Amino acid sequence: MSLAIKPGKADLHWLLGAMLLAMALHFSHFPLWTSALIVLFMAWRLLLQWRQWAMPRLWLLLPITLLGVAGIYLQYRTLFGRDASVALLALMLSLKLMESSTRRDYVILIFAGYFLTVTAFLFDQSLWVGGYLLLPVFGLTACLVGISYPHGVLSNRLRSRLSLTLLLQAAPLMLMLFLLFPRIPGPLWGVPQDAYRAMSGLNDHMQPGDISELSLSGAVAFRVQFQGEIPAQRQLYWRGPVLWQFDGRGWHMAGNDHAVEKLEGLGEAVSYTMTLEPHNRRWLLMLDVPHILPAGTFLTSERQVLAPMPVRTRMRYNGSSHTQYHLAAGLGSRELARALQLPPGGNPRSRALAMAWQRELQTPERIINAALTMFRSQGFFYTLTPPQLGDDAIDDFLFSSKRGFCEHYASSFAYLMRAAGIPARIVTGYQGGETNPVGQYLIVRQSDAHAWVEVWLASRGWVRLDPTAAVAPSRVDSGINTALTDNTLLPILARQDHAWLRKLYLNWDAVNNGWNQWVLGYNQQRQLELLSRITGTTANWQQLMLWLTGSLLLMALLLCALLFRRKRMPIDPAQALYLRYLAKLSRRGIQAGAGEGPLSIQQRAGKLLPQHEAEIARITRLYLALRYGPHAEPHAEPHAERKTMAELRSLIERLDC
Structure with missing residues (x-):
C-alpha cells in the first residue's frame, strides 16, 4: 500500500464521522470555545473536499495552532493533567485534518483517534460509555479498511462488513487478555493533577450547609450486598469521619494519637460486601460499628476505617459490623478533654441553657432527654434551605431560626452536651439507603449524607444519638424524602414520585x-x-x-x-455449465490442463473432435461472453444474459462426444 496515495471522499466522510463521535463525549468537559473550534475545523475540512479547494498553507495553520495552544493554557493554566491534555489533543487532531490528504496522514489520524476514544474512560467508566465507544472504534476501523484497499473505492456496505468482521475476530483475543493478563494494582484510568477534582463525598470538616449541599446530589456513594437480610432502615448508619474540634462555627477531625477504642459487640455481627465509588479521600464507609476490616486497611482510634491511599477508583471490599454494641467503656483524661473542648467565648444563651440543665437535672441521661425534648416540642423544622446564621451560630439556630438540616441539629446538640459537661463528638457518614429489588442490594446516594452525635456515658461508653430523629423521625425510619415538607430540591432519584x-x-x-x-x-x-x-x-x-x-x-x-483454510470458491451458473462441458470432453480423453484457458481447450478439442468443431467454438464463445463480456457487467440487461445462458445450456446438453 502506497501511503502517498490520496484517500477518496468516502474515506474522509468516515474519518470525520468517527472523529466527531469520539469527541462528542468530551464536549461536556471542554470549554464552549474549544468545542466550537473543533466543529468549525471539521466543517472547514468537509467544505474543502466538497469545493475542491486547496488545503490551507502553513503560514495560516501555524498561527491558528499557536493560538489554540495558548487558549488551552489560559483556560486551564497548564498544558498537562487530564482536562487540559485531552482538550489539547482533540483540538490538535481537528487542526491536523486541515493538512491531511494522503494515506499516511489518515493512518496517523486514525490511530490518534483510537487513543482519543480511550480517553473517554478518564471521565466516565460506566457501561453506556463503554457501549457508545464501540461506534467511533467501528468508524475508525472502517476508515482504515477503506484506505488500505488497493483496488479503488470500497462500497460502504463492504467496508462496514469487513470492519465488523475484524472487530469480531479481535473480540476473543480481547476477552482472553482481559481475563488472564496480570492485573495492575492501582488506578488504570487516572492521571495526576486534575483527574480527581470532580469527585464528591464527605470532608474532614463540617460547617452549617455542608451536608445539605451534598444531599442535593443524586450520585451513588456506594452499593451494599448483605449476606442475609438487610437490616432495618433505622440501623443503617454508615460510619465516616469523626469530628472532635469545634472552632465556634465548624467541626474538624483531630489527631489519631490514642489507642483504638475497645468494641464489645452485642448479638450477631452483620456481614456485607461494599462497592464504594471513588471520592478521593482515605476513609472507607462501613456499617456502624466496624468489627472485621477489609484487608490492607486500619482503624483510627475512634474506629473509623481508613485505606492506605485515597480512594480514586471504585473499590470493592468485605466487612462485618455490630449494630448493637458497647464502645470505649473507659475514657482517658486526654480524650475526655478533647470531647469537652469548646471555644472560650460565643453562644452565651446556649451555654447558659446547658449550665442550667447541668445544675438542675444533674444526670447525663436527664440532660440528654431535656435536649431531645426541646427539639421535639419547641417548633424546630427540618429543611434543606435553612437561613444564614450569624457569628453565634448555635444561639441563632436554637433561639431564632429553628430551621436546619442534620448538621445544624448535630452541631447544636453536641455543643449543648459539652457545655453541660457531657463528652460528645460528631460522626458524619450516611444514613439509610434504597433497596434495589432487581439485584437485592442497597443503593446509598450522596443525598443520604447525614451527621449524628456520640455522647460518652460512664455506664455504656460512646452512645449514638441522632437529634435529627427527634425533629423528623421519618428521616431515620423511611429516608430523607419522607422527612422534608418540600422535597423538590432533592434529586429525582431520591424522591418517591415518578414511579416508572x-x-x-x-x-x-x-x-x-x-x-x-x-x-x-x-x-x-x-x-x-x-x-x-x-x-x-x-x-x-x-x-x-x-x-x-x-x-x-x-x-x-x-x-x-x-x-488460512482453503476456501471453496463459489461457482456461478455459467461456470457450472462449462464444468459439465469439460466433463464431457474428459470422457473423450481431452483433459484441461492446470491454468489452461478456454480458447486453448477449444483449439485442442476442435482438432481431436473435428465433427464437433463448430459446436465447441460456439460453446466457448458463449461462455467467454457470459464470464468476461458485457453480460458480466453489473448494468447488463438480465434478459440478454438469460437468453445466452439458455443457449449455452442447450448446446452443452446436445453435445454428444
Missing part, C-alpha cells in the same frame, strides 16, 4: 452494577479466584502466566486455521 422512572432506573442500575462488579471490579483477587476455580487449586502468578501464554497460542492457531 424509578423502576427504569433500578433495572438499569442492576445492569450497571454487574458491569461495575465483573468488569471494572475485576481485580487481582478476582482474577486469581477465577483461575483457582478453573484449575481446582490455589492459583499463583506463575500459573496465570502459563495459562495466558497457552491460551494465546491456542487462539493464534485457531485464528490461523480459520483465516
Whole structure:
C-alpha cells in the first residue's frame, strides 16, 4: 500500500464521522470555545473536499495552532493533567485534518483517534460509555479498511462488513487478555493533577450547609450486598469521619494519637460486601460499628476505617459490623478533654441553657432527654434551605431560626452536651439507603449524607444519638424524602414520585452494577479466584502466566486455521455449465490442463473432435461472453444474459462426444 496515495471522499466522510463521535463525549468537559473550534475545523475540512479547494498553507495553520495552544493554557493554566491534555489533543487532531490528504496522514489520524476514544474512560467508566465507544472504534476501523484497499473505492456496505468482521475476530483475543493478563494494582484510568477534582463525598470538616449541599446530589456513594437480610432502615448508619474540634462555627477531625477504642459487640455481627465509588479521600464507609476490616486497611482510634491511599477508583471490599454494641467503656483524661473542648467565648444563651440543665437535672441521661425534648416540642423544622446564621451560630439556630438540616441539629446538640459537661463528638457518614429489588442490594446516594452525635456515658461508653430523629423521625425510619415538607430540591432519584422512572432506573442500575462488579471490579483477587476455580487449586502468578501464554497460542492457531483454510470458491451458473462441458470432453480423453484457458481447450478439442468443431467454438464463445463480456457487467440487461445462458445450456446438453 502506497501511503502517498490520496484517500477518496468516502474515506474522509468516515474519518470525520468517527472523529466527531469520539469527541462528542468530551464536549461536556471542554470549554464552549474549544468545542466550537473543533466543529468549525471539521466543517472547514468537509467544505474543502466538497469545493475542491486547496488545503490551507502553513503560514495560516501555524498561527491558528499557536493560538489554540495558548487558549488551552489560559483556560486551564497548564498544558498537562487530564482536562487540559485531552482538550489539547482533540483540538490538535481537528487542526491536523486541515493538512491531511494522503494515506499516511489518515493512518496517523486514525490511530490518534483510537487513543482519543480511550480517553473517554478518564471521565466516565460506566457501561453506556463503554457501549457508545464501540461506534467511533467501528468508524475508525472502517476508515482504515477503506484506505488500505488497493483496488479503488470500497462500497460502504463492504467496508462496514469487513470492519465488523475484524472487530469480531479481535473480540476473543480481547476477552482472553482481559481475563488472564496480570492485573495492575492501582488506578488504570487516572492521571495526576486534575483527574480527581470532580469527585464528591464527605470532608474532614463540617460547617452549617455542608451536608445539605451534598444531599442535593443524586450520585451513588456506594452499593451494599448483605449476606442475609438487610437490616432495618433505622440501623443503617454508615460510619465516616469523626469530628472532635469545634472552632465556634465548624467541626474538624483531630489527631489519631490514642489507642483504638475497645468494641464489645452485642448479638450477631452483620456481614456485607461494599462497592464504594471513588471520592478521593482515605476513609472507607462501613456499617456502624466496624468489627472485621477489609484487608490492607486500619482503624483510627475512634474506629473509623481508613485505606492506605485515597480512594480514586471504585473499590470493592468485605466487612462485618455490630449494630448493637458497647464502645470505649473507659475514657482517658486526654480524650475526655478533647470531647469537652469548646471555644472560650460565643453562644452565651446556649451555654447558659446547658449550665442550667447541668445544675438542675444533674444526670447525663436527664440532660440528654431535656435536649431531645426541646427539639421535639419547641417548633424546630427540618429543611434543606435553612437561613444564614450569624457569628453565634448555635444561639441563632436554637433561639431564632429553628430551621436546619442534620448538621445544624448535630452541631447544636453536641455543643449543648459539652457545655453541660457531657463528652460528645460528631460522626458524619450516611444514613439509610434504597433497596434495589432487581439485584437485592442497597443503593446509598450522596443525598443520604447525614451527621449524628456520640455522647460518652460512664455506664455504656460512646452512645449514638441522632437529634435529627427527634425533629423528623421519618428521616431515620423511611429516608430523607419522607422527612422534608418540600422535597423538590432533592434529586429525582431520591424522591418517591415518578414511579416508572424509578423502576427504569433500578433495572438499569442492576445492569450497571454487574458491569461495575465483573468488569471494572475485576481485580487481582478476582482474577486469581477465577483461575483457582478453573484449575481446582490455589492459583499463583506463575500459573496465570502459563495459562495466558497457552491460551494465546491456542487462539493464534485457531485464528490461523480459520483465516488460512482453503476456501471453496463459489461457482456461478455459467461456470457450472462449462464444468459439465469439460466433463464431457474428459470422457473423450481431452483433459484441461492446470491454468489452461478456454480458447486453448477449444483449439485442442476442435482438432481431436473435428465433427464437433463448430459446436465447441460456439460453446466457448458463449461462455467467454457470459464470464468476461458485457453480460458480466453489473448494468447488463438480465434478459440478454438469460437468453445466452439458455443457449449455452442447450448446446452443452446436445453435445454428444
